Amino acid sequence: MSDLRAVPKRIAGPATFLDERLGAGSFVKRNMRKIFPDHWSFLLGEIALYSFVILLLTGTFLTFWFKPSMGEIVYNGPYAPLKGVTMSEAYASSLKISFEVRGGLLIRQIHHWAALVFIGGMMAHALRVFFTGAYRKPRELNWLIGVVILSIALFEGLTGYSLPDDLLSGAGLRVTQGVVIGLPVVGTYLNFFLFGGEYPGEDVISRFYSIHILLLPGLILALVTAHLILMWVQKHTQFPGKGRTNRNVVGAPFYPAFMAKSGAFFLFTFAVIAGLGTFAQINPIWLYGPYSPADVSAGSQPDFYMAFLEGALRIMPAWEINLFGTAEAGTIPLSVVIPALVPLGLIVVGMALYPFIERWITGDNREHHLADRPRNNPHRTSIGMAVIAFYGVLWLFGGNDLISANFQVDLYTTTWAGRILVFAAPALAYAITYRICLGLQRSDAAVLSHGVESGVIKRLPNGGYVEVHSPPAEDIEAHLRGREAIPVLADGGDVPPKGLRGPIGRLRLRMSKAYGGEKIPIANGHPHDGDEHPDMLPDGQNRALTR
Amino acid sequence: MTDNEHETGQPERRTPPRVIGTPLSDPLTGSLPEPLPGAETAGDDHDGDPAVPRAVPQDERKARKAEKIAALCFMLTFAALVAFLVAYVRFQVGGLSATGASHIALGGALTLALLALASGIVIWVRQIMPKYEMVQQRHPMASSADVRAEIAATFVSGAAESGIVKRRLLRRTLLLAAAPLGLAPLVLLRDLDSTGAPVAQLHKRLAHTVWGEKAKEGKPLRLVVEGTGQPIRAADFNSPGGILSVVPEGYEHDLNVLAKATVILIKFRPEEFKPGTNLNWTHDGIVAYSKICTHVGCPAALYEQTTHHILCPCHQSTFDAADGAKVVFGPAARPLPQLPIGVDEQGYLIALGDFPTPVGPSYWERGDAEARVRENGGHS
Numbered sequence: 001m002s003d004l005r006a007v008p009k010r011i012a013g014p015a016t017f018l019d020e021r022l023g024a025g026s027f028v029k030r031n032m033r034k035i036f037p038d039h040w041s042f043l044l045g046e047i048a049l050y051s052f053v054i055l056l057l058t059g060t061f062l063t064f065w066f067k068p069s070m071g072e073i074v075y076n077g078p079y080a081p082l083k084g085v086t087m088s089e090a091y092a093s094s095l096k097i098s099f100e101v102r103g104g105l106l107i108r109q110i111h112h113w114a115a116l117v118f119i120g121g122m123m124a125h126a127l128r129v130f131f132t133g134a135y136r137k138p139r140e141l142n143w144l145i146g147v148v149i150l151s152i153a154l155f156e157g158l159t160g161y162s163l164p165d166d167l168l169s170g171a172g173l174r175v176t177q178g179v180v181i182g183l184p185v186v187g188t189y190l191n192f193f194l195f196g197g198e199y200p201g202e203d204v205i206s207r208f209y210s211i212h213i214l215l216l217p218g219l220i221l222a223l224v225t226a227h228l229i230l231m232w233v234q235k236h237t238q239f240p241g242k243g244r245t246n247r248n249v250v251g252a253p254f255y256p257a258f259m260a261k262s263g264a265f266f267l268f269t270f271a272v273i274a275g276l277g278t279f280a281q282i283n284p285i286w287l288y289g290p291y292s293p294a295d296v297s298a299g300s301q302p303d304f305y306m307a308f309l310e311g312a313l314r315i316m317p318a319w320e321i322n323l324f325g326t327a328e329a330g331t332i333p334l335s336v337v338i339p340a341l342v343p344l345g346l347i348v349v350g351m352a353l354y355p356f357i358e359r360w361i362t363g364d365n366r367e368h369h370l371a372d373r374p375r376n377n378p379h380r381t382s383i384g385m386a387v388i389a390f391y392g393v394l395w396l397f398g399g400n401d402l403i404s405a406n407f408q409v410d411l412y413t414t415t416w417a418g419r420i421l422v423f424a425a426p427a428l429a430y431a432i433t434y435r436i437c438l439g440l441q442r443s444d445a446a447v448l449s450h451g452v453e454s455g456v457i458k459r460l461p462n463g464g465y466v467e468v469h470s471p472p473a474e475d476i477e478a479h480l481r482g483r484e485a486i487p488v489l490a491d492g493g494d495v496p497p498k499g500l501r502g503p504i505g506r507l508r509l510r511m512s513k514a515y516g517g518e519k520i521p522i523a524n525g526h527p528h529d530g531d532e533h534p535d536m537l538p539d540g541q542n543r544a545l546t547r
Numbered sequence: 548m549t550d551n552e553h554e555t556g557q558p559e560r561r562t563p564p565r566v567i568g569t570p571l572s573d574p575l576t577g578s579l580p581e582p583l584p585g586a587e588t589a590g591d592d593h594d595g596d597p598a599v600p601r602a603v604p605q606d607e608r609k610a611r612k613a614e615k616i617a618a619l620c621f622m623l624t625f626a627a628l629v630a631f632l633v634a635y636v637r638f639q640v641g642g643l644s645a646t647g648a649s650h651i652a653l654g655g656a657l658t659l660a661l662l663a664l665a666s667g668i669v670i671w672v673r674q675i676m677p678k679y680e681m682v683q684q685r686h687p688m689a690s691s692a693d694v695r696a697e698i699a700a701t702f703v704s705g706a707a708e709s710g711i712v713k714r715r716l717l718r719r720t721l722l723l724a725a726a727p728l729g730l731a732p733l734v735l736l737r738d739l740d741s742t743g744a745p746v747a748q749l750h751k752r753l754a755h756t757v758w759g760e761k762a763k764e765g766k767p768l769r770l771v772v773e774g775t776g777q778p779i780r781a782a783d784f785n786s787p788g789g790i791l792s793v794v795p796e797g798y799e800h801d802l803n804v805l806a807k808a809t810v811i812l813i814k815f816r817p818e819e820f821k822p823g824t825n826l827n828w829t830h831d832g833i834v835a836y837s838k839i840c841t842h843v844g845c846p847a848a849l850y851e852q853t854t855h856h857i858l859c860p861c862h863q864s865t866f867d868a869a870d871g872a873k874v875v876f877g878p879a880a881r882p883l884p885q886l887p888i889g890v891d892e893q894g895y896l897i898a899l900g901d902f903p904t905p906v907g908p909s910y911w912e913r914g915d916a917e918a919r920v921r922e923n924g925g926h927s
Contacts, residue, residue: 105650253681330911
């Protein structure tokens with residue numbers, strides 16, 4: 001064994017070749033040791049990224065056998081229960097991939113699981129970014145790109161699970177059609193243009209196929225690339241801590257440690273998804289049979305990321321209006337249009353606008369590279385939790401029939417519970433989260449001013465007992481102190497500044513005062529009179545303790 | 548051990564330096580060791596902040612042990628991938644059990660290979676590579692004022708050179724030329740609808756089904772059982788509470804027809820009917836409703852005999868079959884349309900006409916079709 005003293009010839013040769021042609025040296029020099037801050041929550045986006053890579057690889061494999069055709073054939077494959085059954089070529093070829101291609105079932109199931117992990121990973125990543133305020137200037141554009149990727153991915157998933165043309169995917173397609181045709185004014189046209197005629201027509205599978213394997217993945221790939229480039233250029237955010245400021249970035253260098261760790265993380269992600277694809281059966285299409293618009297199985301459920309739309313459809317009351325009475329126009333099926341558009345619209349548009357709304361309310365135009373701890377911006381955290389509760393209720397009641405069946409509750413009662421909870425749960429989540437955030441801020445302030453409980457009980461000369469508190473370790477203290485008050489717009493005294501006049505301006509100022517400021521100040525000194533903890537060790541001594 | 552230890556012993560050993568449960572973000576609690584040369588050369592941006600710990604070389608003994616473990620992991624990956632290749636050749640696919648065996652063998656080997664490889668690399672990074680953190684400075688994203696000014700000047704002079712501001716004719720004709728360019732692809736998409744019908748007439752197709760078209764031609768269609776294709780003799784469908792899923796004869800496999808014309812047939816005792824049902828369209832207590840839910844079009848496939856409720860399993864819209872299939876609960880806003888039925892000379896059930904209102908989900912041009920029917924005295 002000998003240590004490396006110079007770049008080996010086998011690497012130096014090609015590197016020189018490339019540098020003489022690309023001049024990549026200065027780029028590599030700048031970026032080889034690029035710093036990546038370390039925190040478990042920074043890996044959520046990587047999970048999504050790696051799942052997307054797996055989706056591209058496995059999806060390509062599946063296209064080698066899949067036939068996107070609604071032409072009818074009689075099944076004559078090895079799966080006995082369906083022998084002699086008339087079905088579409090799409091379904092027959094999906095069965096072929098499952099039963100006649102070695103590893104086909106494995107890749108199909110990996111593909112489906114990877115899709116779930118991809119979207120779940122993106123959701124978790126988006127929540128991390130939201131709760132830590134990592135979308136703030138200068139990262140608003142990258143946040144927007146992320147919101148668009150997430151929205152596209154929902155449609156990518158929808159077009160994907162419609163392709164096998166089994167009874168379950170057909171039920172999903174039928175619901176999609178019912179929503180499309182219900183859209184005011186344009187619904188009928190969209191229906192005919194999408195399906196090439198009346199539902200189901202002969203075209204929708206092949207159209208979904210090109211959308212699913214070319215159009216949407218191409219868009220996602222381009223946007224993911226832009227997302228990564230922006231992340232690279234803007235450098236990753238970091239949590240506050242010892243030596244970490246808004247002006248620096250502290251962490252492991254890209255080469256070699258981060259690179260190796262990321263490679264390992266890709267393999268872990270792949271291993272988990274492969275394990276799921278192997279041992280956790282997903283979408284056993286052969287059990288469902290071919291699609292027929294005359295049949296459906298009870299307990300039909302979409303993939304998890306569509307379940308919130310399903311839940312919205314289920315708990316919506318039966319509202320429908322006819323604007324022009326009996327005239328052949330003006331029907332708006334609110335019981336379809338509202339659940340299909342409002343929750344998705346609220347969440348997506350809300351996400352897209354939030355950075356800009358927050359900036360407008362706080363007037364904060366500075367660059368932020370230190371991630372907030374969620375407790376330190378209680379209103380933002382509460383809004384996030386309210387959205388999670390809203391989404392969660394809709395998601396849960398996408399299975400209202402299963403809840404009723406499993407818990408022996410009347411179906412109407414369950415549905416009514418959903419109708420109430422969809423409003424009550426977000427409000428409750430907001431209030432509870434807000435209190436929790438303030439409580440956590442108080443406990444931070446207590447640690448900073450009183451120190452950490454040491455577990456040591458001391459008897460005082462007067463006979464009383466107290467617990468010795470010692471100041472927190474330096475890194476903990478830096479972590480806790482690394483927060484700043486949320487900016488508040490200055491109201492300018494008697495004459496409000498130009499942007500704060502009129503009803504909107506006054507509302508802006510009121511929101512700013514409620515949203516911003518420091519709810520629980522972390523005092524530098526002791527907030528109470530200094531004698532409450534006479535047992536606190538003197539400062540010089542405690543520094544020695546932490547070593 | 549007494550509670551006196553704190554006074555006499557070493558309090559620092561019993562005094563936790565951190566809040567229990569908080570992460571150890573700083574691996575160093577001892578004195579700073581000598582940094583590795585690699586860490587010191589850490590880019591130009593390294594500012595030598597003393598608060599940031601430097602490289603910690605791993606203990607060589609531990610590193611040697613870790614090397615063995617990592618190597619074992621890599622060997623495991625190798626073995627698992629060999630097993631993958633063997634399984635690919637050995638296990639053939641076909642029936643359920645053969646495919647299952649191949650699937651588990653391939654998937655298990657792949658999972659193990661990936662897991663072992665990932666573990667090996669992680670052990671390598673964490674226990675062999677030195678641990679250290681580096682610092683780089685951030686710079687404001689915005690370019691300097693000089694650069695911006697230079698770009699602005701270049702932009703202005705370039706625009707002036709091109710003459711796009713000065714030459715209005717050029718600018719306006721260019722805009723005029725570009726406008727239809729966006730329309731061209733939209734026009735090309737017109738044939739996505741392969742019915743070829745005029746756009747304004749598209750919705751008319753939604754309002755009718757094959758039942759009515761054939762009845763109008765004087766060749767009313769028989770109702771046949773979905774799946775078997777058997778026609779139904781009214782006299783044979785005689786047990787109250789019975790239900791059948793029914794399709795038009797001759798269209799059993801035409802999905803486009805089935806998506807609109809599928810019907811559920813329910814046998815009632817005459818006294819069970821409520822006013823909502825059009826008794827003229829029933830035959831001997833047999834009533835036929837569209838199976839396509841008026842919410843978003845799922846087949847309303849479940850029937851509860853005791854309450855006469857038809858339930859759509861997709862979104863739980865519930866209809867009262869005894870009362871004209873009016874909505875009892877759920878998101879559907881309209882009753883399931885009733886199909887007028889009768890019998891032919893041989894006693895088989897046939898459709899006497901079309902549904903009075905469009906079946907399935909609502910659409911913009913539908914209007915209040917139920918009110919239209921009422922105004923016309925029960926006919927569409």
